[in-house]
Amino acid sequence: MIDCAKCGWLGELAFSAGAQTARLLWQLIAEALGLTRRTRWWDDSIMGTAPSANTRKEKMMADCGRPTIAEIDLGALRANYRALRRVASHGALMVVVKADAYGHGAAAVAHALEAEGCRHFGIATIDEARELRRSGLEARIFLQAGFFAAQAREIVEMGITPFVFDISVIPALQEAAASAGRARFPIHLKIDTGATRLGVMPALLPDAIAALKSSPNLVLEGVCTLLANASDPESPVTDRQIEVFRGALDALCAAGLKPTILHVANSAALVLRPDSHFTIARPGLALYGLPPVAAVRDRVELRPVMTLKTRLMQLKRVPAGSGVGYGHTFVTARESVIGVLPVGYADGYRRGLQHGGEVLIRGARAPVVGAVSMDLTTINLTDVAGAAVGDEVVLWGTDQDGAAISVNDVARLAQTISYEMLCTVGKRVPRVYRN
Numbered sequence: 001m002i003d004c005a006k007c008g009w010l011g012e013l014a015f016s017a018g019a020q021t022a023r024l025l026w027q028l029i030a031e032a033l034g035l036t037r038r039t040r041w042w043d044d045s046i047m048g049t050a051p052s053a054n055t056r057k058e059k060m061m062a063d064c065g066r067p068t069i070a071e072i073d074l075g076a077l078r079a080n081y082r083a084l085r086r087v088a089s090h091g092a093l094m095v096v097v098k099a100d101a102y103g104h105g106a107a108a109v110a111h112a113l114e115a116e117g118c119r120h121f122g123i124a125t126i127d128e129a130r131e132l133r134r135s136g137l138e139a140r141i142f143l144q145a146g147f148f149a150a151q152a153r154e155i156v157e158m159g160i161t162p163f164v165f166d167i168s169v170i171p172a173l174q175e176a177a178a179s180a181g182r183a184r185f186p187i188h189l190k191i192d193t194g195a196t197r198l199g200v201m202p203a204l205l206p207d208a209i210a211a212l213k214s215s216p217n218l219v220l221e222g223v224c225t226l227l228a229n230a231s232d233p234e235s236p237v238t239d240r241q242i243e244v245f246r247g248a249l250d251a252l253c254a255a256g257l258k259p260t261i262l263h264v265a266n267s268a269a270l271v272l273r274p275d276s277h278f279t280i281a282r283p284g285l286a287l288y289g290l291p292p293v294a295a296v297r298d299r300v301e302l303r304p305v306m307t308l309k310t311r312l313m314q315l316k317r318v319p320a321g322s323g324v325g326y327g328h329t330f331v332t333a334r335e336s337v338i339g340v341l342p343v344g345y346a347d348g349y350r351r352g353l354q355h356g357g358e359v360l361i362r363g364a365r366a367p368v369v370g371a372v373s374m375d376l377t378t379i380n381l382t383d384v385a386g387a388a389v390g391d392e393v394v395l396w397g398t399d400q401d402g403a404a405i406s407v408n409d410v411a412r413l414a415q416t417i418s419y420e421m422l423c424t425v426g427k428r429v430p431r432v433y434r435n
Contacts, residue, residue: 067311068343070425071397072104074112075435076303080287081116083300087270089277094142094263096284097132098124103348103422104288104306105431107135114139122282126151129160142188144282146198152176156185163190163224165198170211170218177217188222188261189252193244194237195228202244209255222261223249227276230269231293238269242276268292271299290408290418304407307397308349308425312361312389314340315381324378325370329354337381339366341393344375348425349395350414353377357413360394361387363401396421 085091095118096102101109110121110132121137123129124145132141141160149172155162156176164170164187177185189208192199200208212220225245229235245264252259262278267286269276272295289304291297317337324330324338332338341359345351349372357368359379366387370378381387392399396407411418 068347069430069432071307072431072433073305073435074433076289076305078116080289080302081113084283087300088281090279092280094120094122094280094282095287096122096282099423102288103425108433110137156180161186163188165190167208167211170215174215174217184219185217186219186221188224191225191248193225193241195226205251220257220259223259224263227269230266233272271296308395310341310343310393312339312391312393313342329371330369339379339381341377343377344373346374346426347429352414360399360403360405361391363403
C-alpha cells in the first residue's frame with residue numbers, strides 16, 4: 001500500500017511485479033494527478049518490497065517537512081461504514097465527503113469506501129466533484145449544497161446528480177441536458193420540509209411538477225429533505241418534517257412522477273429514527289467515527305478515524321512567575337517545565353483551547369498553557385516524567401497505548417462542534433493514511 005498525503009490519494013501497487021513496473025505505474029498515476037517530484041513515492045529506496053508502516057510514516061514526515069500530521073485510519077473508516085450499513089434498514093448509504101471529507105481527505109476516503117461497495121457520494125460544490133473525478137472515482141456523485149443556473153452545463157458534462165432546490169434552475173438543467181444530447185438526465189428534488197434552508201417549499205410543489213413535466217431531458221430520480229433536529233429522537237419537529245415529506249411524495253406520485261431514491265436520514269436520524277430511512281441514508285459525521293449525540297454512541301460502535309498529532313519541539317525549565325506566550329495569559333506558580341509544540345490555530349487547533357485544553361504525551365495528559373498562537377502551542381510538562389524533544393503528542397484521537405482524547409471534548413472546550421474542528425484542520429497539515 002502506498003499513500004500520498006499531499007494529494008489525499010491512496011493507491012496499491014503489486015511490488016511482486018518488480019521495481020521497474022511498480023515505479024512506472026506509480027509515475028503514471030502521479031503524473032495523471034499532477035503530483036510533483038517532491039511528492040513522489042517511486043524512489044529506489046522503497047521499491048522492490050512494500051515499505052513498513054514506520055518507514056512510510058518517516059518518509060512522509062521527511063517529505064512534508066513538519067511533524068504535525070492528521071493520521072487517518074482507513075481501517076476504522078471501513079468499519080464505521082459497515083456498522084452504519086447494518087443499521088440502515090435498506091442497507092444503502094450516500095456517504096458525505098464534502099469539505100474534503102470533513103478534513104479527512106475526500107479522494108482517499110471515497111476510494112477506500114468505493115472498494116467497500118459504496119456507490120453514492122455526496123459533495124457540496126462542483127470543485128469538490130471535479131477533484132473526485134480527477135482522482136479516478138467512477139461512482140455516482142451528488143451535488144447537495146446548491147448551484148447557480150450558469151453552472152448547469154458543467155454539472156451535466158461531469159455527470160453529477162444535482163439536488164434541485166429551486167424551480168428556477170430546472171430550465172437551465174433541461175437546456176444543458178438537451179444541448180449535451182443527454183436523455184433522462186437524473187436529478188433529485190430537495191423539499192424544504194421545515195429547515196428553512198435550500199429546498200422547494202411545499203406550497204410551490206405544483207409549479208415544480210409543471211417545470212419537471214416540461215423538461216423532457218430530465219428525470220426525477222430522487223427526492224430528499226434536510227432534517228433540522230434529528231439529534232433528538234423524540235423531536236416533534238422531525239415528526240412534522242417526515243409528515244410533510246410523505247405528503248410531497250404523494251403529490252409527486254399523483255402527478256405521475258415516480259422517484260425511486262428517497263433520502264432523509266443524516267447520521268443521527270439513521271441511528272435514532274428508523275422512520276426516516278426510506279431508500280437511502282446520508283451519513284456524515286458518524287462515518288468518521290464521531291457520534292453526533294450520545295444516544296448514537298450507545299447504539300452503534302464507531303471508531304474515530306482522525307488522530308491529530310505533533311511532536312515536542314522544545315523543552316525549557318523556567319522559574320516561578322514566568323509569563324508564557326502572547327499577553328502572558330498564563331504565569332507559572334512554581335518552577336515549571338514548559339513544552340513548545342509546532343501546531344497552532346493556522347492548523348485548526350483553536351485559540352480557545354488555552355483555557356482547559358489538554359494533550360496526550362507519554363500516556364499522560366498535559367494542560368495547554370498560554371495563548372495558542374498561529375503556529376505554536378505551549379503545554380505544561382512539569383508533572384510528566386521523562387518528556388523529551390521529539391516525543392509524540394496527541395491533540396485529539398488515540399495514542400500508541402490506546403489512550404484517547406475525543407474531538408467532541410476538544411470541540412466543547414473550544415466552544416464549537418466537532419464538525420468544525422475536523423473541517424478546519426489546515427491544508428498545511430499532511431494527511432497520512434494507514435490500514
